Amino acid sequence: MKKEKVVLAYSGGLDTSVILKWLENTYQYEVIAVCVDVGQEDDFAAVKQKALSTGAIKAYILDVKEEFVTDYIYPTLKAGAVYEDDYLLGTSFARPLIAKKLVEIAEKEGAIAIAHGATGKGNDQVRFEASIKALNPYIKIIAPWRVWDLKSREDCVDYALKNNIPIPVTKKDIYSRDSNIWHISHEGGNLENPWNEHDENIYKMSVAPEKAPDTPAYVEVQFSHGIPVAIDGFQYSPVELVEKLNKIGGAHGIGIIDIVENRLVGMKSRGVYETPGGTILYEAHKSLEKLTLDRATMNFKKNIAEKYAQLVYDGLWFTPLKEALDQFVDSTQQYVTGIVKLKLYKGTCTAVASASPYSLYNEEFVTFGEDDVYNQKDAEGFINLFALPLTIRSLMKYDKDQQKKINKNKQVI
Template identity: 45%
Template structure:
């Protein structure tokens, strides 16, 4: 029996490599998905081998992650509890899918992850693997082993000569990818205090951002961003460049007291510069190209879609049905949006869609070019108010 372990290079998964190998007396295949994280993946790979992994697979899945996971969530307008743009939860089903494929290819009988018992990720990995390959065992060493504190894990690592990188010195638990960064633990658990300045990993403090606004344009084709400031770019390059620009302007910081899957609340501190700008830009373009009833109904699915992602229910018929719905509407989401970035804010200041725009200045203005039939307004208002005037409202 061999085990495929989702490996990040941090404290938990580095200890897990050695612990799993020792416990099950088997080969450990460490899988590290290159999602655009800030860590040196060459060093991560070396750390896994040093910890006892037989093989390390580092795979660049950034483009697939953005196209197949981040873009559908963007299309749905998903933000968990109205704030969290789900960078980490969106990556978990992709990692699970790749681990299952590797397990099948290598003849492994189990997959493993480094999530804790009270964390969200243990649910996300479990549900994703069960949906894809219920025959595989799913191991959770951090839940099963006797170590109960971060200090006891570090002591175990020291005892066995396991390199855990910066995990020993950092007070925070950090997860990064191209779509965003999650920061937890340490002084962030003091929810009555502002996050410490050193908690933020990629964004400039809004007060320290440039004193002049940065104006950018984003072009969308069928709902997908294809050009930044008039330059056509692949999705990975566009998101990377946009993230740098937005982060330099202090855009993308979120702090939320979120409701975890397992039932309690925790503080989440997140940075998602590109995702924040793209969500605002796409919503603004939709306001131009979708009719009122479609626009309002589409916005009603955003919370449910975010819950499905957060809860680990990616591989469900409901999520697939939402994607089909959003894909049907996306053919109209083509145009250009102008965004002003300034000290933490991303404000849409202009938009155009030559083919699908529903705005008509001849109907909207009050100048001589006005073509609206004002006399029709009285009859419309009469009919609109009828449900309120025929004894329905109890006085």
């Protein structure tokens, strides 16, 4: 009897290595391992070989870095979406792309199910499964962490040793990490106690800010319609541009955050994130928008950015609302073109200069010196109209107070 096939989101790490063998042992499935390259620095030849040697009947390595940057990172950057004021959504927007590729392979291979290694406590289970359901609701989803008898990463280590599965962690190095071209996250281990200061030795993309150069560095980022296209006058492909800024930012300790965040499933979690290049791009993009967007659009776009971040964090990438917000965001970016100069110094990234052919800043109007374009007397009429509701309210209150005084005086007489 022919065995049924399952597609596994595979990284070669502890969890997915154990899951591959567990799917085979528990359900007798033929496992097709799919490793989606979104920029994590892995030996993909070794990952593929490990999947096959662990029992997979086939292993795919899919390089989607270009698609990741252009179709997932850049739209979120243009929206200015930041979750809870800090998190630049590095893991969040990688999940819908990975899910999309898993569905494509499952359809191609005739697999009945997709399996993933997200835990029952985290956000990724929602991101994977909401995306899969949006793209193909007929594919079965298997989430081993919600059904098997293994209760911890330590149990996974034991299972791997028992089944002769080589693993990249030990019980001493138990951090859960997720990395891609945009960031790396660190969770678990001693980070689970928020009173523990994190150890700088966990950094992978950055140096500690205290160990960054004592001399500040400057970098210029050029944008075209809200999309970064050049660094210091040199044009780069999307992937090259992000990688270049990661090196520049990482060398100066840019983009390291240690946060407690609210997970979608209702609990708080603590993580350390490194996003060096992304932090530079967000700061540059925000600065250029301040130069080129009018006040009303900027203020309204902040509301859109917050909602956009919530959708991305919650795994609702493939939704009508997300598509509608993209249309709004794109309309705001038609004049977000120009150059921003940033100063990098020991973990800080500050925009210090900006220029755009669509700048709304007009020196002739705002100068404190003499000018011929602005009649200051015009401000009086503007203020009278602007403050008219306040004036009317104050007059009403004044009249009532006066009437009360008159009535009080009558009673005394």
